[in-house]
Amino acid sequence: MEQFIKYFANQFDDTDITEFKSETNFRDLEEWSSLTALAILNMMEKKYNVTIKADEMKKANTIQELFNLLQSKM
Amino acid sequence: MIMNNPFSLNNKTILVTGASSGIGRSIAITCSQMGAKVIITGRNEKRLNQTYIDLEGSGHEKVIADLTNFSQLKDMVEQLPKLDGVVGNAGIVKSLITQASEPKDVDDIFRINTFAPIYLIQFLLQTKKLNKNASIVFISSISGVYCGAIGGSLYGSTKAAIDGFSKALALELAPRGIRVNTINPGMVDTGIFDNTSLSKEQFYEDMKNYPLKRYGKPEDVTYATIYLLSDAAEWVTGTSLLIDGGYTLI
Numbered sequence: 001m002e003q004f005i006k007y008f009a010n011q012f013d014d015t016d017i018t019e020f021k022s023e024t025n026f027r028d029l030e031e032w033s034s035l036t037a038l039a040i041l042n043m044m045e046k047k048y049n050v051t052i053k054a055d056e057m058k059k060a061n062t063i064q065e066l067f068n069l070l071q072s073k074m
Numbered sequence: 075m076i077m078n079n080p081f082s083l084n085n086k087t088i089l090v091t092g093a094s095s096g097i098g099r100s101i102a103i104t105c106s107q108m109g110a111k112v113i114i115t116g117r118n119e120k121r122l123n124q125t126y127i128d129l130e131g132s133g134h135e136k137v138i139a140d141l142t143n144f145s146q147l148k149d150m151v152e153q154l155p156k157l158d159g160v161v162g163n164a165g166i167v168k169s170l171i172t173q174a175s176e177p178k179d180v181d182d183i184f185r186i187n188t189f190a191p192i193y194l195i196q197f198l199l200q201t202k203k204l205n206k207n208a209s210i211v212f213i214s215s216i217s218g219v220y221c222g223a224i225g226g227s228l229y230g231s232t233k234a235a236i237d238g239f240s241k242a243l244a245l246e247l248a249p250r251g252i253r254v255n256t257i258n259p260g261m262v263d264t265g266i267f268d269n270t271s272l273s274k275e276q277f278y279e280d281m282k283n284y285p286l287k288r289y290g291k292p293e294d295v296t297y298a299t300i301y302l303l304s305d306a307a308e309w310v311t312g313t314s315l316l317i318d319g320g321y322t323l324i
Contacts, residue, residue: 034276035171038225042174054273 004067007047011039022064044070080306084109087157088303091141091194092164094121096264097213099128100292101161101299106130108300113154115139115164141190151197156205159303160198162191162212162236169225180228187232192239207251210243211302212236213295214256219314220322233258237314244312253311255302260318262290285320 001022009020015031026032026040037054045051050073060066088105092098094116102114106129113135116122126136139150141164165187170179191212198204217223218230219237237256244254261280281289298317301307316322 035224038169039171039174042171042225046174046176054276058273058275 001064001067004070005063007043008040008063008066011036011043020063022062022067024063025061026063026066027061040066048074050074081300081304082109083159083300083304086159086303087111087113087155088159088161089113089115089154089157090161090163091115091191093125094118095125097259097262097292097295098161098163099125100296101163103128103130104293104296104300105159105161105303106134108304110159110303113137113157115141115150141194142185144190144193147190147193148197151194151201151203154198154201154203157198157203158205158208160195160204160208160210161299161303162194162210164190165213165232167229170228171225172227175228183228184232184235187229188235188239191236195243204247204250204252207305207308208253209303209307210240210247210252210254211299212240212254212256213299214240214258214314216258216260216316216318216322219258220316220318240314241312248311253302253307255307255310255312256314257295257298257302258314258316258318259290259295260284260321262292262295264292283321283324284318285323288319290317290319 005020005022009017012031015029019029037057041052041054041057048070050070052069052073056069060069083105088110090098090102090105090112093102093114102112102125106112111133112129114122114125115137117140119138122136122138126134137150139146141147166183168179168183195210214236215233217226218234222230240254240256247254294317298315302310
């Protein structure tokens, strides 16, 4: 999970690393956009070899929920 | 009164790559309906057979081939009859932001979208398979040529490369009356996007950006292809035909 948060945070340029916690609602982040969403999807594909569609990703709001979704597909 | 239809493809033999689904399937079937003898290629045997069954008339051929295997591509070309038309349609879409792209991604998408059609034409010319006055049509895109899209840097560059290729090729083949054109569609609903990471909601949102209020249908691209393959387009070469429901107007 710690590693996942690091990868997640790495997709952002202006958001401070301390803002990324498992309970963080990433959709509330100022830097969140369709571009960062695609960056996260690409990251999960590259780092975990799991393809998640944007529709599925909608179910997740916090980093933890997204991680759970990822794990359910691994 | 019997009128000679300038859009007819009677007595023409036309190769359509990537004919097992989507735009390629639509083009192949309509070419057969317009009187052409069609040779279709695809990777998926089952789906290619379905297209083959749906072709009208007789004398058609199907070839299961992976065009990214260039020696296989060369073998396939050697088996072909003389052609009056080539539709370079086979291609893939990948939604990938630039910094996430790995060498394999770059290689994969360029192999199928750019290198395979270039080698296809090379081999066709080397084996003298193109008849005089033949027509070559590449299915390109608005992406990379008329506009860009987030996650589309690789896809767009493969298509821009094809547009560049076709312009010089058009000049080289003009002495033999062979014409080379591209069709540059906006988003066409073919199921190919089921494999992308975009959501349905994003698609509906995106659809609002099209002044004509919908995505393209395969037929929109097919009818333009028929035109460019036919003698009606006898004086048209080196063009990139924009078909996008007005998307790039705004």
